[in-house]
Amino acid sequence: MEYRIEKDLLGEIKVPKEAYYGIHTVRACNNFPVSGLRTHPALIRAIARVKQAAALANMSAGLLDRRVGDAICRAAEEVAGGGLADQFIVDPFQGGAGTSTNMNVNEVIANRAIELLGGQKGDYRLVHPLEHVNLSQSTNDVYPTALRVAAIGMVLELSDCLAGLQAAFQEKEAEFAGILKVGRTEMQDAVPVTLGQEFSAFAEGIARDRWRLYKVEERLRQVNLGGTAVGTGLNADPKYIYAVIEELRAITGYGLARAENTVDLTQNADVFVEVSGLLKAAAVNLSKIAGDLRLLSSGPLGGLAELKLPQVQPGSSIMPGKVNPVIPEMVTQVAFQVMGNDQVIAMAAAAGQLELNAFMPLIAHNLLQSLELLINAVNIFSEKCVKGIKADEERCRRWLEESHSFITALTPHLGYDRAAELVKKAMAEKRLLREVIIESGLFTAGELELIFTPGELTRPGVAGAKLLEKKG
CATH class of the missing domain: 1.10.40.30 (Fumarase/aspartase (C-terminal domain))
Known part of the structure; x- marks a missing residue:
C-alpha cells in the first residue's frame, strides 16, 4: 500500500495514499480501537449537511472563496447522500466530545473537494479540513446540532412505523371483535373479554407512543450552531451565525431554529434524555405486547393457543416440528436493549461538566442505535407477525366454558x-x-x-x- 505523509502539532503520520480521511482520523483509529463499530451513518450524513450549510453561510458572509466553498458543498452533498461511507472509520467510543468524528468528516470532505478541484488528496493548500471545511465552527456546536438533525429524521420515521403497527393492530381489533374469551388478571381467570378488546389495548398503547414521539420532534429543533466552542459564538461572524441556520433549515427541510441560549445547548444534553425516555416507553409497550402474544400463542397443544402466529422458521435443532415465536422474541430483545441504552444516555448526560458534555459520542451512539433498532423491529413486527395473526375461536370458546x-x-x-x-x-x-x-x-x-x-x-x-x- 502506498502512503502520503501528513503533519499535525504532534508530528507526522503515514496515511493511505488513496484515503479521503487524514491524520486526525488515523490518530483516532489508533487511539480508540474499542468496539469494532463505526460512528452511526445517520450522524455522519447529518454532520455533512451541517458542513454544507456552513460553507454556504461562510460564502454569503464573504468569509470563504466561492470556488473552494462550492467544492466543499459538492463534497458534503455526496457524503450526506451516503457517499464515501467506507471512509468514516472512527469508533463511536471516543474521547474528545466528538472531535474525532468531526475531524473524520472534515478530512473526507476536504479531500473530496480537493479532488473535485483537480488536486491530489492531502494537498490542503487547496482545501483545508480546519481552515475551510470547519470555518466558523467547533465540534461543540457542530456535533450536537448534527445529532439533533439525525434524531429528528429517525424520530419522524419511527413515528410513521408505529402508525403502521397501530393500524395493523386495529385491523385485528375489528377482525376479532366478536370472539369472546377468558380475560386474565395476575395470570388467573378473570372475567370475559373479546379478543378484539385485547388488540384494541395493544393499538392504543402504540398510538400513545406514536403521538409522543411525533410531538417530541419539536423539542429537537433548537440548535446551538453558531455558538462555537462554549456557546458564546467566538470566532463566528454574526452574518454567518444568522445565515447558517437558514441554510441548514433549507437543506434538511426541518423547522430548525437557533437557540436563544446557545451556552445552554452546548452544556446540556437533557433533550436527548427526554427523547430516549419516550423511546424507552415505546420499548416497554412493545415488550409487554410481545410477551402477551407469546403467552396467547403458547402451545400449540399444551398451552393457551388462543392465537396462531405466522410461522416464519423452524424452531429447534433437536425437536422436529417445533416452531417458536421468534418475531416477538426479537422485539423483546430490542426493547431490553433500548431500555438499557436509556440508562446509559441518562448517565452520560448527567456527567457533563461546566461548559461542555464530553460524553456526547456515547449519547449519540446509544440514541441513534435505539432509534434504528426500534424502526427495524417495529416494521418487522408489523409485517412478519401482527398482520398474519389468526385466532383459534374454538380454543377461546373452550377455555371460556371450562373457566x-x-x-x-x-x-x-x-x-x-x-x-x-x-x-x-x-x-x-x-x-x-x-x-x-x-x-x-x-x-x-x-x-x-x-x-x-x-x-x-x-x-x-x-x-x-x-x-x-x-x-x-
Whole structure:
C-alpha cells in the first residue's frame, strides 16, 4: 500500500495514499480501537449537511472563496447522500466530545473537494479540513446540532412505523371483535373479554407512543450552531451565525431554529434524555405486547393457543416440528436493549461538566442505535407477525366454558356468597359452571345464552339486567 505523509502539532503520520480521511482520523483509529463499530451513518450524513450549510453561510458572509466553498458543498452533498461511507472509520467510543468524528468528516470532505478541484488528496493548500471545511465552527456546536438533525429524521420515521403497527393492530381489533374469551388478571381467570378488546389495548398503547414521539420532534429543533466552542459564538461572524441556520433549515427541510441560549445547548444534553425516555416507553409497550402474544400463542397443544402466529422458521435443532415465536422474541430483545441504552444516555448526560458534555459520542451512539433498532423491529413486527395473526375461536370458546369467568356477571343477581358456592361446587365436582347453574334452577339454559354474549359481558352495566327485569 502506498502512503502520503501528513503533519499535525504532534508530528507526522503515514496515511493511505488513496484515503479521503487524514491524520486526525488515523490518530483516532489508533487511539480508540474499542468496539469494532463505526460512528452511526445517520450522524455522519447529518454532520455533512451541517458542513454544507456552513460553507454556504461562510460564502454569503464573504468569509470563504466561492470556488473552494462550492467544492466543499459538492463534497458534503455526496457524503450526506451516503457517499464515501467506507471512509468514516472512527469508533463511536471516543474521547474528545466528538472531535474525532468531526475531524473524520472534515478530512473526507476536504479531500473530496480537493479532488473535485483537480488536486491530489492531502494537498490542503487547496482545501483545508480546519481552515475551510470547519470555518466558523467547533465540534461543540457542530456535533450536537448534527445529532439533533439525525434524531429528528429517525424520530419522524419511527413515528410513521408505529402508525403502521397501530393500524395493523386495529385491523385485528375489528377482525376479532366478536370472539369472546377468558380475560386474565395476575395470570388467573378473570372475567370475559373479546379478543378484539385485547388488540384494541395493544393499538392504543402504540398510538400513545406514536403521538409522543411525533410531538417530541419539536423539542429537537433548537440548535446551538453558531455558538462555537462554549456557546458564546467566538470566532463566528454574526452574518454567518444568522445565515447558517437558514441554510441548514433549507437543506434538511426541518423547522430548525437557533437557540436563544446557545451556552445552554452546548452544556446540556437533557433533550436527548427526554427523547430516549419516550423511546424507552415505546420499548416497554412493545415488550409487554410481545410477551402477551407469546403467552396467547403458547402451545400449540399444551398451552393457551388462543392465537396462531405466522410461522416464519423452524424452531429447534433437536425437536422436529417445533416452531417458536421468534418475531416477538426479537422485539423483546430490542426493547431490553433500548431500555438499557436509556440508562446509559441518562448517565452520560448527567456527567457533563461546566461548559461542555464530553460524553456526547456515547449519547449519540446509544440514541441513534435505539432509534434504528426500534424502526427495524417495529416494521418487522408489523409485517412478519401482527398482520398474519389468526385466532383459534374454538380454543377461546373452550377455555371460556371450562373457566369460571361467567360467574362474576351473575354476582349482582345472586350475591357474592351464593355465586362463590356455585364456583366451589363446580370445582369440586369438576363440572362446567354453566351446568351447575342450570341444575340449581337459578337460570335456564336459554337465559344464560342471552346473558353470556359479547354485548352483555363486555360492555358497562350489569349483564342480563333488562332480561331479568322482564322475567321479574
